[in-house]
Amino acid sequence: MKPEPQKVLGTMAGALAMLSPEIASAFGQQTSGLSAALAMVLAQEWDRAASRLVEENVRVTGLLERSRLVIRDELLHARIDGVVERIPAIDLRVSALQAENDELRRLLTDVHATVDGAEGAESELLNRLIWDELRESTRRRHLVAVR
Amino acid sequence: MKSELSAYLAKQLPSDDGVAISNLARIPGGASRETWLFDASWTESGAPQTAALVLRKDPPASLVESDRAVEYAFYSAFHGTEVPVPAMRWLESDSRDLGAPFFIMDRITVGETNVRNLSEPPYATSRPMIGRRMFEVLGAIHRFDWSSSEIAPVVAAPTCESAWGEQVGYWEEMVARNEISPQPIVRAAIRWLRRNPPPPAQRVSVIHGDYRVGNFLYSAEGIHGVLDWEMAHLGDPLEDFAWACHELWDRSLISKEQSIEVYEQASGLKVEADALHWWDVFTGVKAQGIWLTGAKSFDDGRSPELMLAYAAYMLTNATDEALLRSLGRGA
Numbered sequence: 401m402k403p404e405p406q407k408v409l410g411t412m413a414g415a416l417a418m419l420s421p422e423i424a425s426a427f428g429q430q431t432s433g434l435s436a437a438l439a440m441v442l443a444q445e446w447d448r449a450a451s452r453l454v455e456e457n458v459r460v461t462g463l464l465e466r467s468r469l470v471i472r473d474e475l476l477h478a479r480i481d482g483v484v485e486r487i488p489a490i491d492l493r494v495s496a497l498q499a500e501n502d503e504l505r506r507l508l509t510d511v512h513a514t515v516d517g518a519e520g521a522e523s524e525l526l527n528r529l530i531w532d533e534l535r536e537s538t539r540r541r542h543l544v545a546v547r
Numbered sequence: 548m549k550s551e552l553s554a555y556l557a558k559q560l561p562s563d564d565g566v567a568i569s570n571l572a573r574i575p576g577g578a579s580r581e582t583w584l585f586d587a588s589w590t591e592s593g594a595p596q597t598a599a600l601v602l603r604k605d606p607p608a609s610l611v612e613s614d615r616a617v618e619y620a621f622y623s624a625f626h627g628t629e630v631p632v633p634a635m636r637w638l639e640s641d642s643r644d645l646g647a648p649f650f651i652m653d654r655i656t657v658g659e660t661n662v663r664n665l666s667e668p669p670y671a672t673s674r675p676m677i678g679r680r681m682f683e684v685l686g687a688i689h690r691f692d693w694s695s696s697e698i699a700p701v702v703a704a705p706t707c708e709s710a711w712g713e714q715v716g717y718w719e720e721m722v723a724r725n726e727i728s729p730q731p732i733v734r735a736a737i738r739w740l741r742r743n744p745p746p747p748a749q750r751v752s753v754i755h756g757d758y759r760v761g762n763f764l765y766s767a768e769g770i771h772g773v774l775d776w777e778m779a780h781l782g783d784p785l786e787d788f789a790w791a792c793h794e795l796w797d798r799s800l801i802s803k804e805q806s807i808e809v810y811e812q813a814s815g816l817k818v819e820a821d822a823l824h825w826w827d828v829f830t831g832v833k834a835q836g837i838w839l840t841g842a843k844s845f846d847d848g849r850s851p852e853l854m855l856a857y858a859a860y861m862l863t864n865a866t867d868e869a870l871l872r873s874l875g876r877g878a
Contacts, residue, residue: 429575431853438853508729508733534732534735535871537866544861
């Protein structure tokens with residue numbers, strides 16, 4: 401779509417910032433300022449959301465595949481099998497990618513709870529790899545506060 | 548709301564012929580209770596009277612689910628002590644008068660809460676003094692004998708041994724109830740907290756619950772009022788100290804070492820490094836619980852407060868980053 405949405409959102413944020421001094425109440429000015437800040441946040445996320453989610457879904461699926469060698473709990477193993485053996489749907493809408501991301505990270509959270517603090521070289525390695533991914537996940541989600 | 552407020556005050560004040568409300572304005576800030584400033588004027592036995600007041604009204608949903616009667620009790624207990632707080636006037640649990648439960652208190656008319664202004668030139672020389680006062684007041688809060696105050700009947704007290712576990716349990720429940728998407732980092736932090744319990748509390752104290760720059764009125768002369776007691780409870784004082792120093796909102800008015808020195812002297816307690824580290828990790832978990840509660844309120848449509856959405860976008864990831872650092876897993 402042209403003009404690009406992030407440009408439109410950025411312009412909206414500028415317009416709100418310009419209007420702010422004309423708003424009489426402090427609460428109104430805060431609402432206007434927050435609206436502008438949120439528009440800038442959405443502008444950042446608009447461009448990268450699909451890329452971020454695709455990258456993360458691939459990485460977390462890889463970790464879950466690896467975890468099949470470590471996880472002994474039958475129920476958890478079955479949940480992991482159900483996810484990694486599923487033929488991926490080709491739906492690149494952000495909402496679909498987010499739903500997949502939620503399912504994968506829910507499972508990753510449960511896998512992490514099992515290996516976090518567990519003894520054994522394989523569990524310790526998987527634990528370290530999961531922590532690496534969690535650190536990377538915050539880098540992917542990092543937003544710059546624009547004032 | 549002006550007419551409803553006027554009608555309510557006319558019932559409460561010994562006015563000859565009603566109460567006039569002026570300068571009614573909602574103030575910006577947190578996304579828990581709505582806060583409104585206003586002036587009231589009336590005639591009492593022929594003599595004109597005025598009062599500068601603050602209304603705290605419950606919203607439909609908020610960042611923090613808390614009991615206004617408890618908040619009212621904490622304010623009342625500290626009034627007249629060395630911890631400066633506004634004087635309480637009326638507490639109403641009924642929604643009939645203003646459409647929601649509320650309380651009204653006197654307004655402290657000196658000082659400001661603005662966080663950014665503290666970094667500006669007018670405060671360059673007084674910043675260290677304000678920083679010291681911040682931790683002196685915190686020490687006074689933790690030294691306060693709550694057992695014979697308005698607080699005791701309305702708040703359950705933990706023991707020195709149970710304080711940490713009760714707080715972890717509460718915030719673990721809040722995360723579970725409110726997470727819109729999975730939270731692997733805060734879940735890992737909760738596991739760490741449970742596996743590595745802190746030493747027992749040195750005493751069970753009043754915990755403000757959100758004591759930090761931005762929640763007290765300050766001027767170049769010092770601190771004039773501690774506000775926002777909606778998360779107050781009883782517990783381990785180090786919870787408050789760690790919260791006040793956390794990287795998410797620390798403004799480094801004085802160094803960490805100076806903060807500890809001032810606080811230890813004011814409170815009579817010791818700040819042990821391991822215990823402080825534990826409560827620093829806990830601060831991240833609690834903060835995440837707060838942002839997630841607000842995000843769910845916004846997402847469910849229970850609250851239109853944009854602050855909740857902003858906190859969800861900006862602060863949940865920043866808190867995850869802080870948690871990783873505090874667990875030694877940061878970049």
